[in-house]
Amino acid sequence: MTIxxxxxxxxxxxxxxPAAIEAQKPKRSLGTLPVSLATIAVIITAWSLASAYxxxxxxxxxxxxxxxxxIYSVAVNGFVDSTLxxxxxxxxxxxxxxxxxxIVIGIPAGLAIGTSxxxxxxxxxxxxxxxxxxxxxxLPLIIIWIGIGEASKITxxxxxxxxxxxxxxxxxxxxxxxxxxxxxxxxxxxxLQILLQVILPSTIPSILTGTRIALGAGWSTxxxxxxxxxxxxxxxxxxxxxxxxVTDIVIxxxxxIAAIAFLFEILARLLxxxxxxxxxxx
Amino acid sequence: MSVLSLQSVSLAFPADRDISRTxxxxxxxxxHLASDEFIAVIGRSGSGxxxxxxxxxxxxxxxxxxxxxxxxxxxxxxxxxxVVFQDDALYPWLNARDNVAFPLKLKGVAKGARRLLAxxxxxxxxxxxxxxxxxxxxxxxxRQRVGIARALASEPRFLLLDEPLGALDALTRTRLQQFLLRxxxxxxxxxxxxxxxxxEAMLLATRVIVLAPNPxxxxxxxxxxxxxxxxxxxxxxxxKDSPEYRRLHDGLNGLIHAxxxxxxx
Numbered sequence: 001m002t003i004x005x006x007x008x009x010x011x012x013x014x015x016x017x018p019a020a021i022e023a024q025k026p027k028r029s030l031g032t033l034p035v036s037l038a039t040i041a042v043i044i045t046a047w048s049l050a051s052a053y054x055x056x057x058x059x060x061x062x063x064x065x066x067x068x069x070x071i072y073s074v075a076v077n078g079f080v081d082s083t084l085x086x087x088x089x090x091x092x093x094x095x096x097x098x099x100x101x102x103i104v105i106g107i108p109a110g111l112a113i114g115t116s117x118x119x120x121x122x123x124x125x126x127x128x129x130x131x132x133x134x135x136x137x138x139l140p141l142i143i144i145w146i147g148i149g150e151a152s153k154i155t156x157x158x159x160x161x162x163x164x165x166x167x168x169x170x171x172x173x174x175x176x177x178x179x180x181x182x183x184x185x186x187x188x189x190x191x192l193q194i195l196l197q198v199i200l201p202s203t204i205p206s207i208l209t210g211t212r213i214a215l216g217a218g219w220s221t222x223x224x225x226x227x228x229x230x231x232x233x234x235x236x237x238x239x240x241x242x243x244x245x246v247t248d249i250v251i252x253x254x255x256x257i258a259a260i261a262f263l264f265e266i267l268a269r270l271l272x273x274x275x276x277x278x279x280x281x282x
Numbered sequence: 283m284s285v286l287s288l289q290s291v292s293l294a295f296p297a298d299r300d301i302s303r304t305x306x307x308x309x310x311x312x313x314h315l316a317s318d319e320f321i322a323v324i325g326r327s328g329s330g331x332x333x334x335x336x337x338x339x340x341x342x343x344x345x346x347x348x349x350x351x352x353x354x355x356x357x358x359x360x361x362x363x364x365v366v367f368q369d370d371a372l373y374p375w376l377n378a379r380d381n382v383a384f385p386l387k388l389k390g391v392a393k394g395a396r397r398l399l400a401x402x403x404x405x406x407x408x409x410x411x412x413x414x415x416x417x418x419x420x421x422x423x424x425r426q427r428v429g430i431a432r433a434l435a436s437e438p439r440f441l442l443l444d445e446p447l448g449a450l451d452a453l454t455r456t457r458l459q460q461f462l463l464r465x466x467x468x469x470x471x472x473x474x475x476x477x478x479x480x481x482e483a484m485l486l487a488t489r490v491i492v493l494a495p496n497p498x499x500x501x502x503x504x505x506x507x508x509x510x511x512x513x514x515x516x517x518x519x520x521x522k523d524s525p526e527y528r529r530l531h532d533g534l535n536g537l538i539h540a541x542x543x544x545x546x547x
Contacts, residue, residue, distance in 0.1 A: 179369060180373065183365060184384075184388070185340075185358070185359035186339055186361075186365040186436075187364060187384065187436040188360050188388055188436065189388050190388075193388055201375045278374035278375055278417070281374060
């Protein structure tokens with residue numbers, strides 16, 4: 001015989017301090033996780049079966065085991081003169097250099113759009129011009145302008161990352177409660193003080209969301225940027241492998257990129273919890 | 283002693299549908315708030331109570347008339363008129379202490395000094411142990427006390443209170459009314475309180491102003507001394523049972539609902 005305490009607990013009236021309101025948060029459930037894991041398992045099984053019974057030529061779809069071996073081989077022996085770690089590092093450096101540039105330019109630009117009529121007038125058309133453009137469209141032009149070196153790759157990735165950061169910063173400014181700003185004004189704050197001490201902090205959750213979207217845009221541009229005159233990088237690795245029809249390494253590269261993007265997502269959420277714990281309570 | 287004055291102030295907003303026409307929100311309001319007074323403004327929704335406070339704060343500019351402090355026209359919001367908001371407007375990225383210290387930071391007070399002052403103010407509002415608490419860990423009543431401490435930190439000459447107790451439950455509200463009364467009498471600032479509650483207005487204010495709607499205008503300006511009785515130790519029940527309290531309550535009730543009965547008739 002068991003007594004289910006868990007089922008009784010929520011019905012007990014709360015006599016705790018008001019701060020205990022937090023405890024009313026619904027318990028974290030597993031949500032969609034079991035279903036998602038099952039889906040992944042089914043896909044991998046189907047993939048294994050398809051290659052085991054020769055339904056698809058290994059040239060097109062090597063088995064999961066072969067791909068795992070490819071990842072191991074690239075990690076240890078390398079592919080096209082670089083190991084997996086070196087390819088990954090080259091790509092990550094480009095992504096982070098581009099992200100740094102996009103943040104340094106994007107946040108002030110977003111603040112300008114959100115707070116000033118003139119800023120919005122100047123920057124809106126530029127952002128709206130850039131936003132819908134596929135990075136591949138302006139990549140050749142960037143190469144004509146600044147050459148085929150590292151700078152052009154970082155520039156293209158950065159340009160792809162800029163619109164989400166600018167737009168989410170501007171949206172964050174708009175969503176800053178009017179009372180927050182009025183309160184500061186009634187305590188005698190200057191315009192600059194309001195911008196830096198009220199508007200900017202209340203925009204941070206929005207900026208972090210924008211950064212997450214920007215990272216996604218950055219990854220998709222990375223592969224394109226590494227098409228041209230790269231000798232290292234995950235995108236370069238995938239493309240060279242594809243030229244030699246080394247399909248297992250192509251798939252290995254795709255999986256590594258997906259895994260890194262997934263880690264970024266988790267990292268971004270952790271950063272959110274550390275930097276803006278209050279965003280969840282607004 | 284300072285005086286915050288609204289002189290024949292009118293305020294018009296663009297009409298809802300037709301922007302070429304305007305809607306008069308306040309019409310010829312004249313009001314003088316001395317720094318030892320506690321004025322409560324009551325009136326039905328749409329009588330322009332909050333607009334009146336926004337004009338006094340400098341958030342809005344009058345369409346005609348003057349808003350001045352000691353005879354000098356105000357040019358906008360300033361630290362001599364601190365506002366306490368209904369939705370506390372505390373900054374969630376700062377803890378309770380840093381919220382209280384915020385006006386001091388704006389003035390360039392050094393970090394150590396403003397911590398000290400903030401802790402002093404928190405003690406004054408009965409929250410000496412809540413300094414390092416996050417805003418979302420505080421109850422509604424505690425938040426409003428932090429909001430009041432923050433307003434006091436800017437050392438205003440006038441406290442503008444925009445229904446600060448409006449969103450609280452009845453028990454907390456009664457407690458905070460008496461708290462507010464004591465804070466006001468200690469701080470030697472003039473207070474302008476916007477409220478929906480006749481009782482709150484009567485218990486706190488030294489003058490009760492009644493606004494009538496469409497357009498908002500002052501229809502009564504009545505002195506009250508129940509707050510002083512409360513401060514001098516008379517019990518709340520005794521005050522509420524007194525004939526003079528009941529008479530004023532009935533009178534104000536009649537004034538506020540006067541033209542709503544006309545409409546119904």
